Amino acid sequence: MIVTLTPNPSLDRTIELTAPLVRGEVQRAGAAHQEPGGKGVNIARVLSASGVDCLALLPGDHDDAVLVALRALQIPHLGLHLGVPLRSNIAITEPDGTTTKLNEPGPVLDEEQQRALVQLVTANSEGASWLVLAGSLPPGLPADFYSRLSADVRSRFGTAGPKIAIDSSGAPLAAALAGPADSLPDLLKPNAEELAELTGFPDPYMLEANPLLAAKAARTLVDAGVGAVLATLGSKGAVLVTAEGGWLARSPKINAKSTVGAGDSALAGYLLSQAAGATGPQSLQQAVAHGAAAASLPGSTVPALSQTNPSAVTVAALADAKEN
Numbered sequence: 476m477i478v479t480l481t482p483n484p485s486l487d488r489t490i491e492l493t494a495p496l497v498r499g500e501v502q503r504a505g506a507a508h509q510e511p512g513g514k515g516v517n518i519a520r521v522l523s524a525s526g527v528d529c530l531a532l533l534p535g536d537h538d539d540a541v542l543v544a545l546r547a548l549q550i551p552h553l554g555l556h557l558g559v560p561l562r563s564n565i566a567i568t569e570p571d572g573t574t575t576k577l578n579e580p581g582p583v584l585d586e587e588q589q590r591a592l593v594q595l596v597t598a599n600s601e602g603a604s605w606l607v608l609a610g611s612l613p614p615g616l617p618a619d620f621y622s623r624l625s626a627d628v629r630s631r632f633g634t635a636g637p638k639i640a641i642d643s644s645g646a647p648l649a650a651a652l653a654g655p656a657d658s659l660p661d662l663l664k665p666n667a668e669e670l671a672e673l674t675g676f677p678d679p680y681m682l683e684a685n686p687l688l689a690a691k692a693a694r695t696l697v698d699a700g701v702g703a704v705l706a707t708l709g710s711k712g713a714v715l716v717t718a719e720g721g722w723l724a725r726s727p728k729i730n731a732k733s734t735v736g737a738g739d740s741a742l743a744g745y746l747l748s749q750a751a752g753a754t755g756p757q758s759l760q761q762a763v764a765h766g767a768a769a770a771s772l773p774g775s776t777v778p779a780l781s782q783t784n785p786s787a788v789t790v791a792a793l794a795d796a797k798e799n
Contacts, residue, residue, distance in 0.1 A: 476528045476529065476602060476603045476604060477518075477522055477527060477528070477529045477603065477605045477607065477746055478529070478530045478596075478605070478606050478607070478637065479515035479516070479519045479529065479530070479531050479532065479607040479609060480515050480532045480533070480592075480607065480608050480624075481513035481516045481531065481532070481533040481609060481610050482533070482534065482584075482592065482610065482611075482612050482613055482620070483513060483562070483581040483610055483613040484511065484512065484513035484515075484516050484535060484541050484561055484562075485511075485513050485541065485561060485562045485563060485564040485578070486510075486511060486540050486541050486544070486561065486562075487509070487510050487511070487512030487513075487563075487565075487566065488507065488508070488509045488564070488566070489507065489508045489510075489565075489566045489773075489775050490504045490506075490507050490565065490568070491504060491505045491506040491507065491732075491733070491773060492504060492567060492568065492569050492570070493505040494569075494570065495570070495573075496567060496569055496575060506773065508773065508775060508776065509544075510544065510775045510776075511541045511542075511544040511548070511550075512541075512564060512736075512775060513533065513609070513610045514609035514610035514642055514643075514739050515531060515533065515607055515608075515609035516531055516545070516550075517736045517739035517740070517743075517775070518607055518609060518642075518739050518740075518742055518743045519531035519550055519552070520548065520550055521740050521743035521747075521765065521769075521777045521778065521779075522743050522747055523548075523549070523551065524777060524778070524779040524780075525743075525747055525781075526779075526780070527747045527750060530551045530553065530599060530603075531545065531550055531551065531552040532553050532555075532596055533552065533553075533554055533555070534554065534555040534557050534561070534582075534584065534588065534592060534613070535554040535555065535557060535561050536556055536557060536558065539554070539560055540560070541561045542554045553599065555595055557584070559582045561581065561582065562579035562580065562581040562582070564576065564577065564578045564579060565577040566733070566735045566775070568735070572731030572732060572733065572770065574733060574734050578611075580613070580614055581611075581613035582613060582614070583613065583614040583615040584614075584615040584616055585615060588615075589615065589616060589620075593627060596624060597628055597631055600628050600631075600632065600636065600637050601636075603637040604637055604750055605638050605639075605640055605746055605749070606628060607639075607640045607641075607642065607746070608621045608624065608625070608639065608641045608643070608651075608660075609640075609641070609642045609643065609742075610642070610643060611643065611644070611645075611647065612643075612647050618646040618647050618649075618650040619651075619653070619654060620647065620650075621641055621643065621647055621651040622650055622651050622654030622655075622658040623654070623658070625639050625641075625654070625657075625658040625660065626654065626655065626657055626658040629657050630657070638662065638702075639660045639661050639662075640660060640663070640664065640742065640746065641660040641662070641663055641664070642664040642665075642739070642742055644665075644668075644669050644672075645672075648669060648672075648673065649672070649673065651663075652673060652696065652701065656700055659699075659700045659701055659702075660701055660702065661701075661702035662701075662702055662703050662704075662705060663696060663701050663704045663705070664705045664706075664707070664741075665706050665707075666708070666709070666738055667679045667680070667682040667683035667706065667707075667708050667709070670689060670692050670693060670704075670706050671692070673692075674692040674695050674696065676688075676692050682706075682708070683708045683709055683711055684711065686711060686712065686793070687723075687793055689706050689714050690706075690714045690716050690721040690723070690793045692706075693706050693714060693721070694716050694721065697717065702717070703715065703716065703755065704716045704717075705741070705745055705762060707737075707738050707741050707762075707766060709734075710728075710731075712724050712725035712726060712763050712788075713759060713766070714759075714793065715755055715758070715759040715762075717755055719755070720793070721792070722755070722756045722759050722790055722791065722792055722793060723790070724759045724760050724762070724763040724788050724790045724791075725763065725789050726764065726766075726767040726787065726788050727787050729767050729771045730771060731770045732770070732771060732772060732773050733770065733772065733775070733776075734770050735775045736769055736775045736777055737766045737767075739769075740765040740768065740769035740777055741762040741765050741766035741769075742762065743765060743777075744758075744761040744762040744763075744764060744765025744766065744783065745758045745761065745762035745765075746758075747761070747780065748760075748761035756790050756792075757790075759790060760785045760788045760790050761783070761785050763788045764783040764784055764785040764787070764788050765778060767783075767784075767788075768784070
C-alpha cells in the first residue's frame, strides 16, 4: 500500500490552445480537460491506473467537486471535512508543450483541522510501504508541517513505519530538510529549480542542462541525511542519487503535449517500481518512462504502466556522483 497526502488539493482545469498564448488577446481553445489534482492526488491516480494498491488522503468535503471526481475515477481516498470548497487551478498549454499555470491559494485550515489532518495520516499509515507528502501547503499550515508530520509518523511506528517521500517546493520543501534527523525523507523528488534552491546553486538551468552537476548537488542532500534524491530535469531526463551511487536516465525525444503532472507521474513510476522490488536504477528507468508518457498525453491525463516504455529509457552510472 502506498499512501499519499495532498494538503492543498484542487480541481485542475487544463485548456489546450491551438496557437501560442498571446497576453491580452482573446484566444479559442482547442480542447479542455478537468481532473482532480494536487501532487498526491496525481500520484494516486497514476498508481491506481497501474493497478497498485494506494490511498489518497486529502482535506475536502464528501460533496466537493474534487472528491466527487475521485469517486468517479474509482481512486481510493479519504477526505477531511472542511465545510468550504477546495481550490481550482488552471493550466494553459500551447502547441509546443509550454504550460502556464494559475493556482489558487486554497482554503485556510485552522488548528483543529490541522490536528485532524495529522490524525488522518497517522491512522492510515500503518502497514503502508510508502507515505508520500506532496504539494504546496494551504494557508494556515506552518512551513515545517511535513517535517513535523514525518517525525510524528516515525515516532508512532518506528522501523515498522512507511518510508517517506516528499515532493514540494519553496518554504515547505526547505523546512522539510531543516528538521531533525528523524524527520528527513527517505526520498526527495525536486526538479532542477527546487534542487538549485535547496543547495544554493545559482543557476537551475545549468543543473537541468548538466546532469552531472545536478547529481553532485543532489549528493550534498544525501550526505546531509536524505535517503535518496530523484531529481527530474525536464527533457534531459532525471538523476537518482543514493548512498550507493548516482545514475542518469534519459528518454528518446517525445512529442510533448502537456507537462502538467509529468513530475508527479515520474515519482509514481519510481514508487511502483520500488514496490515491485526493483533496484534504484530500474526504478529510475521507470520514473523517466512514466514522466515521458505523461508529457505525451493531453492535459493532466496520467499514464498507466501499460502506456510506458521503460526499455526505451537509457540508464548510465555517474561515476563522479559520489564525490563531495
